[in-house]
Amino acid sequence: MKICGKREFELLNKMGFVRMGGTEEELKAAHILMDEIKAMGLEPQLEPFEIEDAVQVKAELEVLKPYSKKYTVTAYKLCENTPEEGVTAPFYYAENMTEADIAAAKGKIILVNGFVRLDLYRKILKSGAVGFISMSGTMLETEENSDLFTRTIRDTMRAFGNIPAANIRVTDAFDMVKNGAEEVKLTVINTPITRTSHNVTVTVKGTEKPEEVVSFGAHYDSVEFSTGVYDNGAGSVINMEVLRHFVENPPKRTLQFNWYGSEEMGLLGSKAWVKAHEDELKNHLYMINVDVGGSVIGGDTALVLATKEATTYCDAFMKRNGYACEAKQDIYSSDGVPFADKGVPSTSFVRFGTAFGGAFIHNRHDVIDWLSADVLERTTKFVLGYSEEMINSVVFPVEKVVPPEMVEKVDNYLFKKQLAELKK
Ligand SMILES: [Zn+2]
Missing domain, CATH: 3.50.30.30 (Glucose Oxidase; domain 1)
Structure with a gap:
């Protein structure tokens, strides 16, 4: 099978409607993703979780x-x-x-x-x-x-x-x-009001080390007024194409694919998943997240919420293969954070626009016109190449460590110090 940007772009078009956390439209998008997975012969699960919301009266x-x-x-x-x-x-x-x-x-x-x-x-x-x-x-x-x-x-x-x-x-x-x-x-x-949002999940069992798990994540919800194709229909379809590859080329380690709901409301889907599957996380070695992509104008970055060595490893992969993706050790405001909070390191692939534009998030200008199948395909190739090399390594090449300087960023992001003050 060949990675196909055109196929990704078609799926992206299909889910390019406003799909806020906990709404019927979000659930509709979840079913579009599930149908795509079922067509590969797999059995995806829909995992519900409750979110707090409100209805405006005046x-x-x-x-x-x-x-x-x-x-x-x-x-x-x-x-x-x-x-x-x-x-x-x-x-x-x-x-x-x-x-x-x-x-x-x-x-x-x-x-x-x-x-x-x-x-x-x-x-x-x-x-x-x-x-x-x-x-x-x-x-x-x-x-x-x-x-x-x-x-x-x-x-x-x-x-x-x-x-x-x-x-x-x-x-x-x-x-x-x-x-x-x-x-x-x-x-x-x-x-x-309490609403129900959903994560879409599916597992591909490893052939040689099934007890070791790498998870792929992308949020599929959007904010109001936004068709959310760049943020983050793009990541959703990139991971779908990666899944398709691994169905045809069984991985040595087990892969957990998750499409998260309600990320835009505070990473609620990934927080719910981590909470519901906490005892499984001891087997999770790494998390790969894709959040924003596909913009014709822009540049790719890999934000590595892991050790310096893991960052060098990612950077070296990109250089070895001639991929224009810069690796940096840093936190990114997305679904890798709840994993890092439980000690699972991650890499978030993001394609930012430029100071002159190129991509828009969280507004009515996040539309498909700015994106292309070719760019989706290019990003998918290195997301796949990088993760496949890790997943099929004889010895897993990256240490399962979230180093202190990253823990500090995670704690800041989650306002741990401020919330601890409350308890005093
Ligand atoms: Zn996003």
């Missing part, structure tokens, strides 16, 4: 003084609800939440720059603000050619407290600040 932002205007906002999922009639408070543009901003924010509804991660969120809570507004999009967008995202107060954030929160287009944020908004009314109400 999201309103109104400037009351010195002018009167309503702005379109979305309510943060799982934020603290305001009363039905909303919260009225002075408005303050807290920019980057410096110490001076923190001192000025008490009792106010504040607007902050950027994406609200845990550290910024804790500053907001500490300031005594009664609500916050974050912004998204770009200054060059218009309302017609942009989408307003719904953010979530994730569980790691809620562990520290909760307040009403909304997200606004950056163009509207600009309008408020420029016009000197002083007093605003914020109304955000949403209802928590």
Whole structure:
């Protein structure tokens, strides 16, 4: 069998629709993947897991003084609800939440720059603000050619407290600040709901060392407004083609192929898989992850969440074979992290765009037009070549170690230090 980019591209087209974690569309995509696997004569499993979500009931932002205007906002999922009639408070543009901003924010509804991660969120809570507004999009967008995202107060954030929160287009944020908004009314109400998301899994038993396992992972969900072909339909079809190869060329070690749901909501699929299969992980030697690919303009990188020696090994493979893929020892925000947290090292293959564009993630511009079958095929060849050499080695060439400098990055990523402080 030959690796076939055209076949990958066809499958990618088939699953190129919005498929957010826990939705019917995500499940539809799971079935598309399962049908593809069944056609190879294998029996894939669909593994359900529960996720927390919310239904938006009301999201309103109104400037009351010195002018009167309503702005379109979305309510943060799982934020603290305001009363039905909303919260009225002075408005303050807290920019980057410096110490001076923190001192000025008490009792106010504040607007902050950027994406609200845990550290910024804790500053907001500490300031005594009664609500916050974050912004998204770009200054060059218009309302017609942009989408307003719904953010979530994730569980790691809620562990520290909760307040009403909304997200606004950056163009509207600009309008408020420029016009000197002083007093605003914020109304955000949403209802928590539990949804079911799914991982698709299949095992190919090793012929010589079946007790030793290498897993392949790719998330197949997308964010809202995005057909998620680059992120990460591409990784999903690359791993499907790799699976097809190993069905025809049985591997010496056992392969566990997983397509993860709800990655975009905080690596929920891979976290659920690792939790449900924790006692099997002692047999897992390595994890290969593919997340974002196929863009015509861009460059390939292998992010090795393992030892320096493992990174050199990957780099040497690429050089030996003339593959334009740079190996770096680093963490990558994807499904390798929960494995690293359990001591299983990984390599994540990613194809980034450039500073000039080339690929778009997490918005309506993540579409198939920017991708090609040839690029998918090229990446698949080295993902396969690299992993096959490892999988069929007489002695596994890479140590099963996540070194301290990488453990530190994993712990930071999972906010372990901050969450430990809570327990004190
Ligand atoms: Zn992704």
